[in-house]
Amino acid sequence: MKDQSKNKINNEDLKWVRKAKKGNQKAFEKLVLKYQKRVYYSIRKMVLDHDDANDIVQDTFVKAYLNLNRFDQRFPFYSWLFRIAINTTINFQTKISRRKKIFPDSNENEIQQCILSNNNQLKDVLQNELNREVVKALEKLPLDQRVVFILKTSEGLSYQEISEQLDISIGTVMSRLSRARTKLRELLQYYLESETK
């Protein structure tokens, strides 16, 4: 059943891709409307900044439109789009780090806007403090480690899929992930202890 619904989605995407290739912008708009939220939230988790995520999403869709001829129709459209998004994110790295040097505290508002999407409805002050600390800790990770960590934990990709998306070996995926966890563990030790007690 799951496969059937997946195929249905792919067929629908393919129909729009074919039309868009012929210059039908309305068809491409359907794809934009369908996937913009998903791409935005995935990227936002990696770059932790609304403006950066906004720029990256725009760039991603424009690049996708200009390169539609290169899209291999045997694979799902979203995987291809997501790969473009990740490449664009990594290329943004220099720009982001440059700006962070100039405005080191520009994420303070950003931090306050994030919460955990846990099953528990965490609305109390303590939880907000934890959220703030988590975002701060994630910010301290190098972008390459953060991207792997988010792809694994939030996007649920396998090591193989991550290695393909980022064009790195599985060994590197494992070590980046392990380093990210070790670092997060160091930074959030206090909260982890109270969580697991």
Added chain:
Amino acid sequence: MRCQDIKNKLELYIDNELTVREKAEIEQHLLTCSNCAKELEVLKSLNAFGKLKPLSEAEPEYWKQLSHGIMHQIAGRDAKVSWIGNAYKVLLRIIWPEKISYRLVGLAATAVLIFFIVHISFFRNGKFEVSIEIGAKDTIKVFQPKSFPPTSQKEIELTKEIPEVKSVTKITKSIQEKDVDLPKANESELKNPVPQPSIDNENKIFSTSTKRVEMASTEDLPSEKPTIAAFDPVFQSGKKEKIDKFEMMKTATQLKKLKGTGFSTTAISNRSNYSESDTSLNQYQLVIQHVQSIQNLNEKIDAWEKYLQTNPEIELTKKAISELAMLYYQLVEENPTQKNIHLAFSFYSDNLQSLSSMPDSIYFKKQFEMLQELFKKNE
């Protein structure tokens, strides 16, 4: 299975990267070992930290704006492409008209035009001939009356001169053919002749202007123009792409700066996603990023080595060893030259004992095996 072995595998377990049998073994152990179960809980909490979401869903207005912005950019690009396409069509129609009989005329006209351009710019052995001709035309313009019939006395005098000054060659001819009575020179004039522009002087004038033009073409501009073709093999087919030329030049200049500081085409071609046929801007930016990361790694390793050389008595801590091992390994991944493989392999071999006692030992072991394989292949 020992607790340490289980702990080493817990990350793989939580990431769902183990076989069914291995999973069952771990689950069995977790039932009896509270320490490992606690470790698993910590890992689960860490995973939950990765599932961040913005506090509130963005306003529906934002999504409208976002899609609108994207479509606006796309429409702009499309319009640009179609403008270029239309111009190309018009040009093609001029050079290659639909009617066969006109094609010959079109071709002939193009050939003449090309000959004329090539003739002026290359074969006359003087880039400045063009400017001289333009100068000559300008001089003739001076003699033309502003209105017809000429009104002012000055203009009438000037127009009178026009038939005489048809062309320089004609005047010279007329001087040669007819015996023109030239006014005799006064004695004082003979004593102090007015300096005439001799050939030498003329050459001087021309040579200074030549110099000026040459200076403009060599010194005012960058010594080597960052042309796309200069960045072989990555950029050779780049010209064919419909991509932003300015961006392309910027990227090309960046790449050029990096060339010679760790740039290696083999390193780039070793990357599985690199293909020479893919000439998109994104690809070039990836290449640049790749080269920059090699540079960074080299710099970090150099700093480490320098430090160790100046402080030979210092014993490396475990953390330092793992840092350095990672750097060496990444360097091999980014740029697998024989030298880098050798360096990394010997570092791993020298510090194998410390590496295997670290919490990350499972990864280091895997990396060591890969390095060993590479080392053997390169031997």
